[in-house]
Amino acid sequence: MNHETQISAWISESTKLEVERYADAHGVKKGHLVEEALLHHLQALRALPIDLVIPPRLVLTTASLRRVDARLKNPGKPTRAMRALMAGKRVAGAP
Numbered sequence: 001m002n003h004e005t006q007i008s009a010w011i012s013e014s015t016k017l018e019v020e021r022y023a024d025a026h027g028v029k030k031g032h033l034v035e036e037a038l039l040h041h042l043q044a045l046r047a048l049p050i051d052l053v054i055p056p057r058l059v060l061t062t063a064s065l066r067r068v069d070a071r072l073k074n075p076g077k078p079t080r081a082m083r084a085l086m087a088g089k090r091v092a093g094a095p
Contacts, residue, residue: 019033
């Protein structure tokens with residue numbers, strides 16, 4: 001037997017608009033979309049190692065934002081392993 005329950009959650013206006021746009025464009029009900037999204041997310045959290053789960057939002061302190069900005073303005077040289085990865089090659093000793 002499939003019982004349904006209603007939940008209430010505060011979401012940002014931009015997320016609400018995204019949900020409405022997707023639901024309208026694909027002809028699905030918002031409740032169905034939210035339930036499928038929650039099920040998908042919970043399944044991923046169970047299946048993936050936590051260090052592989054990338055949050056949809058990153059919160060930076062002022063100091064960390066400055067470090068990110070500095071790295072973007074002056075990126076380091078790619079390592080041998082990074083060059084090999086981008087070339088589709090394997091590097092000895094790399095996973």
